[in-house]
Structure formats: structure tokens, C-alpha cells
Amino acid sequence: MPTKEEVFEKIQAALVDALGVDEEDVTPEATLVGDLGAESIDFLDIVFRLEKAFNIKIPRGELFPEDILTDAKYVQDGKVTEEGLSELRKRMPFANLDDFAKNPVVQDFGNLLTVADMCRFVESKVEVTD
Amino acid sequence: MRWYWIDRFVEFESGRYAKALKNISLAEDHLHDHFPYYPMIPNSLVIEGMAQTGGLLVCEHNQFTEKVVLAKVPKAVFHCAATPGDTLIYTTTVEYIRPEGAMVTATSHKGDVLHAEAEIVFAHLNDSRLGSLFEPETFLRMMRLLGAFDVGHAADGSRLTPPKRLLQAAEGAMA
Numbered sequence: 479m480p481t482k483e484e485v486f487e488k489i490q491a492a493l494v495d496a497l498g499v500d501e502e503d504v505t506p507e508a509t510l511v512g513d514l515g516a517e518s519i520d521f522l523d524i525v526f527r528l529e530k531a532f533n534i535k536i537p538r539g540e541l542f543p544e545d546i547l548t549d550a551k552y553v554q555d556g557k558v559t560e561e562g563l564s565e566l567r568k569r570m571p572f573a574n575l576d577d578f579a580k581n582p583v584v585q586d587f588g589n590l591l592t593v594a595d596m597c598r599f600v601e602s603k604v605e606v607t608d
Numbered sequence: 609m610r611w612y613w614i615d616r617f618v619e620f621e622s623g624r625y626a627k628a629l630k631n632i633s634l635a636e637d638h639l640h641d642h643f644p645y646y647p648m649i650p651n652s653l654v655i656e657g658m659a660q661t662g663g664l665l666v667c668e669h670n671q672f673t674e675k676v677v678l679a680k681v682p683k684a685v686f687h688c689a690a691t692p693g694d695t696l697i698y699t700t701t702v703e704y705i706r707p708e709g710a711m712v713t714a715t716s717h718k719g720d721v722l723h724a725e726a727e728i729v730f731a732h733l734n735d736s737r738l739g740s741l742f743e744p745e746t747f748l749r750m751m752r753l754l755g756a757f758d759v760g761h762a763a764d765g766s767r768l769t770p771p772k773r774l775l776q777a778a779e780g781a782m783a
Contacts, residue, residue: 496682519679522709523729538708 479605482597485532489596492527496520506594514593528596534603541599542591543569547584558582572598609637612753613657614698620760622768625701626665628754630657634692648689651724654696654716655684659728662700662712664751666730668760669705671771672747679709679731686724694718700728708732744777 480488490504499514510516516524525536539545543566546552552562563579573595578587619627632639632649639647659678667676690696696716703711709731716724748770751757760768 498682519709519729519731522706522731523680523682523711526704526711538706 479607480532481607482601485600485604485606486593486597488531489528489593489600492524492531493593496523496527504593506592506597508593509589510591510593510596511588518588528600532600532604534600536603540569541596547587553584556584558584558587570595572596572602612660612750613653614660614754617661617754617756617759618697620665620668620756620768622760622762623665623669623702623705624763625699626661626756627697627699628657628661630654630696630698632690632692632694632696636692639692648691649694649696651684651686654686654690654698654724655681655726655728657696658698658700658712658714658716658724658726659730661698662702662714662728663730664747664754664756665700665702665712666705666710667747668751668756668768669702670732672742672744672774675733675742676710676730677733678728680729681726682729683727684724685726687722688718690716690718690723696723703727743781744774745781748774748778 486506490501493499493504493510493514494501497514497516497520503514508514510520510524521542525541528534528541529536546562546565546569547558549562552559552565558566563575563582567575573591575590578590614628614630617626617628619625630649634640634647638653639649642648642650656678663676663678667674670676696718698714698716700712700714703713709729711727711729714726714728715722751770757768757770762768
């Protein structure tokens with residue numbers, strides 16, 4: 479059973495390998511897109527490395543629910559609707575959506591996910607000790 | 609110039625791995641510029657060769673229905689130079705193939721010497737405008753030209769054969 483520190487270290491290693499960034503840049507506060515430069519194809523790579531590192535399965539759209547952001551039911555004029563936000567909160571309990579909810583422009587969504595969010599996501603899938 | 613950066617498949621196990629060889633020759637024009645008086649295959653073309661080896665492996669697993677394109681190279685390490693007269697053996701192993709893309713790990717060997725190692729990620733494009741780049745008869749011609757059906761095996765161990773839709777499309781194109 480890994481500790482929270484070990485979860486962070488494995489995620490850090492996965493991001494260093496997937497994104498070619500320096501280890502010291504991968505801090506809990508760093509955002510994947512804005513700070514670490516992740517692009518859409520990188521999420522496929524990151525998901526694979528997390529699955530391998532933690533021996534878990536991550537179904538498509540679980541870490542990054544792009545299906546909501548492209549669904550006309552949840553998006554109006556380039557912004558996520560209240561219904562969409564509620565769906566995102568349901569699907570992403572590991573992420574803090576409060577700031578995004580103030581001005582939920584779809585294009586800004588990619589910059590929401592932080593390394594700490596990813597740690598919480600993994601911790602929800604594997605048993606961890608303190 | 610034709611954009612073939614492998615010469616022949618020597619092993620092809622559907623959905624698992626493929627091995628292809630690349631003979632380097634002074635007849636390749638670019639080697640006279642890379643570099644004058646010291647010709648060596650550019651590392652980028654080694655990556656392209658590994659990507660062609662792995663890309664066709666992914667395409668075949670998908671029965672050539674996906675538009676498989678090289679999307680990123682998370683890792684590429686070169687240990688030595690390869691020069692005219694060398695034969696490189698590219699071995700690519702499938703790490704995963706999913707609806708949205710795939711990844712292979714790849715090595716390049718010069719005899720017993722490890723020449724290069726890489727990780728290659730492919731995306732499956734859904735842009736219909738790219739259709740002409742992914743014609744079934746093009747795939748069939750490449751796979752035949754590179755000997756994939758001569759050496760290949762399907763997942764159940766039987767001999768690798770072209771999917772029916774490729775054969776039908778090729779027949780249609782000839783008619």
C-alpha cells in the first residue's frame with residue numbers, strides 16, 4: 479500500500495517521462511496544461527503511465543471528461559452550463575472547480591487540472607496510507 | 609524519393625510486435641549532406657523507420673480502419689551512429705492500442721549493438737479530410753511490398769492475411 483508521498487513521486491515520474499519536464503517543475507500546484515505544457519495527446523500517454531505505475535484501469539474520459547465539454551447539452555456560447563458544471567463536479571470529485579465555475583469558458587478548462595488533483599484522483603483508485 | 613524508411617519486415621506478430629530491417633546505402637542522396645565526408649543516417653529518419661514499423665503494426669491490429677498518425681515521441685535515445693553498409697533492425701512492441709490511439713516501444717540494433725531506443729505514441733484521427741492518405745489499396749501495397757504477409761502471423765498463430773476489405777478495395781480500384 480503506497481503512502482501519499484509515494485503516489486506523488488510516481489505521478490511526478492510519469493509526468494517527467496510523458497511531458498519531458500524537469501522533476502522540480504512538477505509541484506502539487508502545477509497545472510498540467512498551463513505550467514507543464516501538456517497537450518491533448520499527452521493525456522493518452524499520461525493515463526497509460528498512471529495505469530502502469532499503479533496497476534489500475536482508467537476508463538476513457540474519467541480523468542479528463544472531454545465528452546461533457548463537447549456535448550451541446552452542457553455547453554452554450556462556449557461556456558459550460560450549470561447542468562454541465564454539476565455533471566463535471568459529479569465526474570471529477572478530485573478537482574476543485576470553484577474558480578472555473580466563476581467564468582466557465584470551455585477553452586480554460588484544460589488549464590484546470592493540477593498535479594495535486596491527479597494525486598487525489600489516483601488516491602481514489604488505490605488504497606493509500608498516510 | 610519514396611517515403612519508405614524500412615526495407616522489409618522480418619517478423620510481424622499481429623497486435624504484439626514487429627521487426628523490420630533498414631539497409632543504409634550511399635545511394636541515398638541525403639547522406640551526402642548528412643554529413644559531407646561523414647555520412648550517417650539522420651536520427652529523425654531512424655525514428656520515422658521505427659514509427660513505420662510500429663504504425664503498420666497498429667494499423668493491422670485495427671484492420672486498417674483507423675487513421676494512425678505519429679503523434680509524439682516521449683523518448684528517443686541514440687547510442688551510436690549508423691553509416692552506409694550498416695543494417696538496422698527495428699523492433700517495435702505494442703504497449704497499448706485504444707480507441708483514441710496507441711503506443712509502442714522501439715529499439716534499433718546494429719547487429720548485437722543497441723543503436724537507439726524510443727517510445728512512440730500514435731493518435732487515431734477522425735478527420736475525414738485525410739481520407740486520401742489512408743486508402744485501403746495504399747495499405748495493401750505497403751504491407752505486400754514490405755513482406756508483412758510473407759513473414760507475419762495473426763494473433764492465433766495462423767498466417768497473416770490481408771483483411772477482406774483491403775482486398776475488395778484494391779479490386780475495386782483496379783476495376
